[in-house]
Amino acid sequence: MASAVERTDDLVREYLIYRGFTSTLKHLDSEIKADKEKGFRVDKIIDQLQHLIQSYDLTGLKEYWTYLDRRLFSRLEDVYRPTVNKLRTSLYRFYIIHTVQMKNPEKTQEFFLKQVLELQAQPEWRDWFALPFIPAPEQNPSFSPYFSRQWADTFLVSLHNFLSVLFQCIDFGKMHLSSRLKKDEEMVHHKLPPYVQHMDRLGDTELSEKKNDSDPDTQTEALPDQTDSTNQTRVCDVGGASVEQPFIKLSQEEYIEHHSSIMHCRVDCSGRRVASLDVDGVVKVWAFNPIMQTKATIMSKSPLLSLEWAAKPNRLLLLGSGVGTVKLYDTDAKKSLYEMTIDDIHPRILSLACSPSGTSFVCSAAAPAAQSGVVMEGEAQVSAPVSGQLLLWDTKTVKQQLQFALEPGPVAINCTAFNHNGNLLVTGAADGMIRLFDMQRYESALSWKAHDGEVYSVEFSYDENTVFSIGEDGKFVQWNIHRCGVKQSEYSLSQDAVGPFVLSGYSGYKQVQVPRGRLFAFDSEGQHVLTCSSNGGNIYRLNKADAGLESVLSLGGHKAPVVTVDWCSAMDCGTCLTASMDGKIKLSTLLAQKP
Template structure:
């Protein structure tokens, strides 16, 4: 607002000079010099108050505050009156503390209490302050020592500055100032429109290039691929014949491409002079042989395109039907031979369930690949806004990238110490938590592309296996494990440690950068592999290396339930959509749904293959095998909690969660991977759901799905 006022003052001054109102201009300049509002510049108002305090002008300080009260504070609602009174009390205390600090308890302090006695003696917050002039060392007194600190003074000045700034911004403005803001807004909108126009142009160019590539790769007969080699005379003749046929009615589609002499009797062919193309260009009449040759080529071209369109796919595969008549048995056999995939027209696929046709719940609109990683992925997570993705590989490289409107890398994080876990902060969502293998957690700003600070968690348990941010605050939970745990990627000859390793579960605050508490893990300290909050952060569920699931009450910071869930380690846990149950995947290959209202009671249990559970195996050259223990999320739900996305050897698989225990029903295979998928995520922040599947070859597939509403 201050900048708008300054520009408006200059415009008014220019207008007065243009009109010749010199006396008015002189009055304007004199009033601007003595302006107590300081042009609505908050820093100038704060400087004026500090100048009055430093000169010990108590009368001027009271007068200026009274002016601000009449000019600004009196227009506020009654709910803001206590805030104004607190600021005035702090201002007077700031004055008193200044007299004591600089003048060493001179009569200026006593003068303040004498002049303000009638006003302050009825206020409870000033009752103890009347003894201040008689205390030998008030800066050492417990009641007054906080006010002598530099921190209190800075906090008061910042609070007053923020209050005045908000007040000026929210106060009604005259039309002249609103006009200036409107001009700035229009300028901003025009710049945004220009950026969107450039983006649209780039997308159009990309779309045209893709269309051209599709035309080039489309398999046509050799004599059709070389149609562009026709001479100028033959091309002109083609266009001439098209113009003539557009105005000549015909009974048959192919008759328009035949010579005029072969048509039905009674129709005369127009002479060569009737061709507007030849007349305008002044070229010679083509011979009959040339006409017949060109028309024959056109007929072959159209017929070949017709046949290739209806009988061949882009990959050269025969469709389940052709031009000749087929029997019902032939059609059924060809339908079974079709590959299980969605065609290029994105039509809805139909599956047979119990003899009845059931429409599939999702259509795969597109699938893109992010290939900036050069090693196996451990974690891949979308932020809560659905705009950015953070992915971590086994080499400790973190990529922050966006996929809308185009796929683009925003930041690359390379750490000297190995990174084992990551998690997006809830507030604000631009912050990223990175857990290392040396007992530290880094808070990284993805917009500024820098580390804000680094927290030392635990030296005894240096491996940060899991991170989870509370949706309702600035705290986060981190799981720290001892060094005895096996690494995320081991060779075939390495043996896994069977006994659960020691670990801790800690609660930290990102604002104070301090540990708040350590959770009690019964029956003993154990490594926590996975953690997840519910929607409001009141509950926390964890899965541990001892096969136990523990449910914590985050209001009391204590364990509410715990039960033995799996034979072996628990790899991944999540709350259900209604948050009445918890789903878990363990080392035993079980995908189990647990009732959190009845401890240890299963609602459903499904068996999964090793491709969905792990450890994941990637075969290499000379018999070498790379084995990776699960670290990231192994399953994710859609926005309504009715479908679940899991890992597989060639891509993500989506299952329907049935209400009765009839097994998992596979509804869609995303595919696209050549290596085992080790972690998944499902973002439903936008209208079209986005599935992320990351594999051991460093490739991340981003599949866009369209939900089919029943």
């Protein structure tokens, strides 16, 4: 809806300019600037509400919400009224918390004086009238949840999602018609999808009553963008029955700060920041909630080959180079804390993995190679290095703790991943072997030949009884870790999902990139997997091997092959990252439809 309105506005402007109607054009621009619906751009509406809150304009805030209610919410079916009321309550509380955090008690008291007649009869406000008289409300058990960043983010997520789906579902032609027919008391009521009734998940009462986090009604979806890209089918017909799709693509944003092919793209454990690395060695640290914004740019004199977020604290970023060093970078302070010299003989740091239970990290160091990961057409293809080491380092002591034994011999480890508590480590190597390490004893527990050719990407399954791997042979395999080398499922993937990835251009130009980053990622429940494709990411439902991979959603949006993916599951928000060879990164926001 928003993009259609903008295109229409632009067409009208072009027509007025063409006709020379400059006076009319000025009136148009003036009215657009004063448009309370902001061209149906949700981000602009949220910005306006936040501006009114930050400027302590309580009257303006009430008037703007009343306008939205009269113009939009009143035309919904009655079943959505509780959700609208709850969003309004959260908006008022968001305002009050802001006045307290900004140490402006006059505005806090002003709110209750002006709103007493409206709110005193509402039970959800009963305890709040005591807030101005509590010395430190942020430490009071009744109010402390509302001072958390989590509550603020979740409220903005809920409001943003609600408005996005509202704009996508409402027939505005009928809305305008109903406005003209008010004299006949004709009103068009609009029906939204069923899940919209529950889009306040993790909202006011859930937080204050401290419901169980495992309750599906206390979860929330991610913040959608202003782009109008919800074009996926919500319901499909199977054998005459109506079956809901597991995900709806709410929006798709594009990050365009890189100017060369992406190698790595990872979300931190909080789900709020992304670190991306391109083949020129430029690292970008950026946020996407509530808006997309670059936080730091890291330039390195030596080539960078790998990156990983630290688990504790999550502001720290590990950067592996091509000259045998790992740099620890503080993304908040925007400075390098120190640089560790790992191995001069094996200078290429191919993979990094931080233990979720401490300050240690695993580092894969490989022998030098002429191939840098990207080669041009006509250049000699050099085989992947076979010599390498797997080391354990500590970020606190900045010392190497041990070197793992790699049997049958020293080999380059391409990919590494810990399980949830750091007790197990799985690796995939250039020799096609998967090795599982016991991190309590620091020794190899299992190893088996997994692929013909290199292992490119490996991850634990959701229940951690199996591991998944993608190899050079084009196979996506699930392995049972309780029965060494036994396949539980095997699927065949196209080169688009596995690599080497090829980008063709004019005059026979061709760029080839071998896989470096994560080639697949799971959703928060491990039932769906995101893989690379030639024009975006593909999401599949995991079935048994004989049933194959069931395609459920194509994210699309790319003009060049996607070479690495990630799926943020920190808040069950369904935020998928797909990064391509033209340097573009797409952030797709999904709405999970609970069965």
